[in-house]
Amino acid sequence: MPSHRQLEAFYWTAKLGTLGACAEKICTTQSAVIKRIRQLEQTLGVRLFAREGRHNVLTDEGRTAMRMAEPLLQQHASLLQQFRAPNKPIQRLSIGVTEITAITWLPVLIRQLKLHYPGIILKIVIGMHAELQQMLLNNTIQLSIQQQLPPDSLLHCVDIGELRLMWVGGPEMSTTRSYYLREIASMPIIRQNHESALSQAYDDWLRPHTADSAVFTINSLIATASLVAAGQGISCLPEEYFAPMVTSGQLVRLPTRKQQPRLMYCALFRKQDRNIALYRDVTRIAQAVCRFVPAL
Incomplete structure (x- = not known):
């Protein structure tokens, strides 16, 4: 019969990709992880x-075992939660995220948090960069996953993952040449409002040039992509998420003479907070699952 330790070593090695990451996660050595996985393989044949x-x-066979192992581990955690500390108050956590996180890896993060903290009550707020920062400072949310901020004496900022961006146009745009910054700046740009870090990234990337016009200001990446595909302007969008639209020909990636923009995403939480250990653990889980690709 597979043991909990064997299933745990197998699950986290599969989830995190390396033995070292698994060993760190479950607080043991790589050799112990290897031993447990081998024992599990021998048991299952x-x-x-x-x-x-x-x-x-x-x-x-591993993928099949993975689908069966997750609910078993969740049941084990629920059992401990029920009988080891029956009077412990239910954990509540408010998390703020931007749109690109919400439409990519947020479902995986929620699933993992519920696996680690059975019974946890999550409140998810989707907002713009500046809005989430203010909510965090006002204690409306406890943790924010968003674009990196300048150093703040009140907040911890821990890197989670990099978001690669790409300039795109409609199918009529040329892909056989590289565009100068001044050419990009002269085109009608579909952008988000000033509270969005994406909008700031456009302006920073275009310097010393300034965009001549913004034909639309839309706080929706999906709507932006649709308007670009319809030939209403150009925009700068998350590369991995919108790659299928480039592959299908709905969008055209615009080669540029300057490396295309990138944004670092991080977890933000207040330094003076009694639940800081929880926030750090949530951050580690977010680092493990962060991938800006279309949700399955």
């Missing part, structure tokens, strides 16, 4: 992983 470079990739 299958090979769970194949090596690809430095990463452990699930086999077909």
Whole structure:
């Protein structure tokens, strides 16, 4: 019968991709992780992983085992939560995220938080960069996942992952040449309002040039992409999420002579807070699952 430790070592190695990351997560050594996975493979009579470079990739049998292991681990955590500390108050957490997180890896983050903290009550707020920062300072939310801010004496800022951006136009745009900054600045740009870090990223990237016109100000990435595809202007959008629209020909990536913009996403939380250990753990989970690709 597989043990909880064996399932835990298997699950986190699969989830995080390396033995070292798993060992750090479950507070043990790599050799202990290897031993537990081998014992599990012997018990099940299958090979769970194949090596690809430095990463452990699930086999077909491993993927099946992964789907079955997650609810078992969740049931184990629920059992401990119920009987080890029955009088412990229910954990509540308010998290602010921007749109790109909401439409990509937020569902995975929520699932992992509920796995780690059975019974947790989550409140999710979706907002713009400046709005979330103010809500955090006002204690309306406890943790914000958003674009990196300048140093703030009141806030911790921990890097989570990089968001790559790309300039795109409609199908009529040329992809056989590189565009100068002044050419991008002269085109009608579909952008978000001043509270968005994306809007600031456009302006920073275009310097010393200034955009001549903004034909629309829209606080929706999906609507922006649709208008660009319809030939109403150009915009700068998250690369990984909108790559399928480029592949299908709905959008055209505009090559530029300057490297295209990038934004660092981070977790923000107040330095003076009694739940700071929780926020750090949530941040570690966010680092493990952060991927700006379309949600499955």
